[in-house]
Amino acid sequence: MPKDYSEDLKNFFFNEQNKKKQKELEERYGMVSNGESEEATPELMNNFLNYVEQYEKAYKNAEEKKIIEIIGYPEFKKLEDLNPGEVLTELERVLDIYAEHSIIIDIIEKDDVTDEEFYKFLTEELTEHETYHMQIEGMTANFIYEEFHPSKKLDAKDAVKFLSWPLFDRNEEGMDTWLSKENLVFNGENKSLSQFKNELLQLIPENVVNHDIVYKNFDLGEVNKVETEFVIEYKSTQQEDEKSKVKILNLLFELEEDECDGFVIRVCNKQ
Known part of the structure; x- marks a missing residue:
């Protein structure tokens, strides 16, 4: 494209290219277009569509491979052959090998997984996992430890967190997914689903600006309990200059x- 194109002509050029590219993606890969974004420039949309095309081509030709094959069959030391002081160094080396092959692994509940457990996972378990291998520049494959080893603590956090979103939006229907359908109890009293939601909503002030959840204690066994602290920033009126x-x-x-x-x-009990 000539360098002296005006901005309008450049946008016209990209818009025409985008229309053509969207049609090709719809016909070849069944991509559903929701129209052009008002926030994205024609050039940015063009880059996005080119990336989508690159991804679709790579996915179509992707082969299912074990992780150990993707990272080139490196030799990892057995955990039992490592001294306690060597584990962290070897763990970092293993993570570097994964990263060199665009594979990123993380742990969400880091305090609940030891270095030894993570090392064993990386060198003995994840290596045998099969995935579709796509080679796209700048793209990474991402894995979470808890995908393979579910965490009750993480599940408990998610239940509270995901309930809080519709709760603070005052979306009663959205709250249903994260509430039991029977035997609901609020502050020691049996409640119907609608009554339980109403009790929760009454706890939340109007004009909430922001909120955070602090998870103070977990008791996850036969009875699963989570002690939380909701920190709610709000305004008593809708005036913008009012202090929260x-x-x-x-x-x-x-x-x-x-x-x-x-x-x-x-069950929910206000403390």
């Missing part, structure tokens, strides 16, 4: 497992 206030809610939740092996909330 802070409300602290200490809530103890009791959870039960659902059919998807996660948690839903059955």
Whole structure:
């Protein structure tokens, strides 16, 4: 494209290219277009569509391979052959090998996984995992330890966190997913689903600006309990120049497992 193109002509050029590219992607790969984004420039949209095309081509030709093959069959030391002082150094070396092949692995609940457990996972378990290998410059394959070793603590956090989103949006229907459908109890009293949601909503002030959840304690066994502190920033009116206030809610939740092996909330006690 000539360097002296005006901005309007350049945008016209990219818009025409984008229309053509979107049509090709729809015909070849069934991509559904929602129209052009008002926030994205024609040039940015063009870069995005080119990346989508590159991804679709790579996915179509991708082969299912074991991770050990993708990273080139490196030799890893056995955990039992390492001295305690060597584990962290070897762990970092293994992670570097994965990163060199655009594979990133992380742990969400880091305090619950020892270096030894993580090392064993990386060198003995993840290596045998099969995945579709796509070679796209700048693209990484990402794995989370908890995908392979589910964490009850993480599931409990998710139940509370995901309930809080529709709760603070005052979306009662959205709250249903994270609440038990029977035997609900609020502050020691049995409640119907609608009553339980109403009790929760009454705890939340109007005009919430922001909120955070502090997980203070977990008791995950026969009865699964999570002690939380909700830090709620809000305004008493809708005036923009008003200073925010802070409300602290200490809530103890009791959870039960659902059919998807996660948690839903059955009991809430205000402390």
